Amino acid sequence: MAEVSKRFFIKARDFVRAGEGAIQVQGLLKSIGYGADLIRRISICAYEAEMNVVMHGGDGELLLMIEPHRIVLEVNDHGPGIQDIELALQEGYSTATPEHREMGFGAGMGLPNIKKNADSLDIQSGNGEGTCLTIGFRLDAG
Amino acid sequence: MLRASGLSRAKRAKKRRRPPGSRVGKTLLALFNLGFYEKGNAIERKVITVSDIREVLHAEIFSGEDRVNAPVTAGTASDLMSDMLTGQNSGVVLMTGLCNVQTIRTAVIADVAAVVLVRAKRPTREMILQARGHGLALLSTPFTMFTACGRLFSKGLRGVELKAPD
Numbered sequence: 558m559a560e561v562s563k564r565f566f567i568k569a570r571d572f573v574r575a576g577e578g579a580i581q582v583q584g585l586l587k588s589i590g591y592g593a594d595l596i597r598r599i600s601i602c603a604y605e606a607e608m609n610v611v612m613h614g615g616d617g618e619l620l621l622m623i624e625p626h627r628i629v630l631e632v633n634d635h636g637p638g639i640q641d642i643e644l645a646l647q648e649g650y651s652t653a654t655p656e657h658r659e660m661g662f663g664a665g666m667g668l669p670n671i672k673k674n675a676d677s678l679d680i681q682s683g684n685g686e687g688t689c690l691t692i693g694f695r696l697d698a699g
Numbered sequence: 700m701l702r703a704s705g706l707s708r709a710k711r712a713k714k715r716r717r718p719p720g721s722r723v724g725k726t727l728l729a730l731f732n733l734g735f736y737e738k739g740n741a742i743e744r745k746v747i748t749v750s751d752i753r754e755v756l757h758a759e760i761f762s763g764e765d766r767v768n769a770p771v772t773a774g775t776a777s778d779l780m781s782d783m784l785t786g787q788n789s790g791v792v793l794m795t796g797l798c799n800v801q802t803i804r805t806a807v808i809a810d811v812a813a814v815v816l817v818r819a820k821r822p823t824r825e826m827i828l829q830a831r832g833h834g835l836a837l838l839s840t841p842f843t844m845f846t847a848c849g850r851l852f853s854k855g856l857r858g859v860e861l862k863a864p865d
Contacts, residue, residue, distance in 0.1 A: 576805070577804075579804075580833075597809075597810060661797045661801055662780055
C-alpha cells in the first residue's frame with residue numbers, strides 16, 4: 558500500500574506541456590528530501606516515459622507511488638503498443654518522426670535509459686493494446 | 700593630478716561596481732578548484748560562475764540574474780535532449796542550438812545549472828517563464844556552438860568527463 562500516491566494526466570502530442578508531470582514528480586521528491594542521485598534517476602525515468610507517451614502512446618497517465626521501501630512509477634497509455642519489446646530496449650532503435658527529432662528526442666535512448674536508471678522495469682504491451690511501464694526504485698539504494 | 704585615495708576615478712568606479720561578497724566567492728571557488736588537481740589521468744579543471752560565462756560569451760541573460768555567482772562545474776554541448784538525460788549533468792552549463800521549451804524542461808530534469816543558446820537564438824516567452832520558475836540561468840550568445848565551447852574551455856572549464864581514457 559502506497560503511503561503517498563500522485564497521478565498526472567499525459568496528453569498525446571501535447572509538446573507544449575510534455576514533461577510537466579515529470580517536473581512535478583521531481584519537485585515533490587525534492588520537497589520530501591530524498592537524495593539527489595535518487596531524485597535524478599526517478600526524474601529522468603519519469604521524463605523519458607512521459608515523452609514516450611506524448612510522442613507514441615496516445616493519452617495516458619503517470620502514477621507516482623511512494624511505499625515504505627521503494628518508489629514506483631507506473632506509466633499507462635492507450636496508444637498502439639510496442640510490437641517488439643526486446644527491439645525497443647536496444648539503444649538506437651527508434652520509431653520517432655521528424656517532429657519528435659525537432660524537439661530533441663527520438664534517438665532511441667528512452668527505454669534503454671529508463672532500464673539503466675531504474676532498479677526494476679516491467680513492460681506490458683502488445684500490438685494495439687497500449688503500454689504499461691512499472692518502474693521501481695529501492696529506497697535503500699540512495 | 701593625484702588624488703588623496705591614491706586611486707584614479709576609473710579604478711574607484713570599478714571598485715564600486717564589484718558586487719558585495721565577490722572576493723569571498725572567488726576565494727571559495729579557488730579553494731574548490733584545488734580539489735580537482737589530482738594525480739593520474741584526472742582532467743585538470745576549473746569551476747567558473749554564470750557571471751564568467753556571460754562575460755566570456757558576450758551573452759545576454761534572460762533568467763537567473765540573481766544567481767550569477769552560482770558555480771558551474773563543467774560544460775556540455777548538444778542539440779539532442781536524449782543525450783542530456785544520460786550521464787551526470789548536474790551543475791553543468793548546456794550549450795545548445797535547440798530553442799524550444801523542451802530544452803528548458805530537459806535542463807531542469809537533468810539538473811543543469813545554466814543553458815546557453817548559441818548563434819544569438821532568442822528564447823520564447825514560455826522558455827523564459829519556465830527557466831525563471833525553476834531557478835535556471837538562461838543565456839544567449841552570438842557565438843557559434845564551436846566557438847562558444849572553445850572560449851569556455853580556454854577559461855579552464857572542462858567537459859563532464861572526470862578522467863581521460865587510459
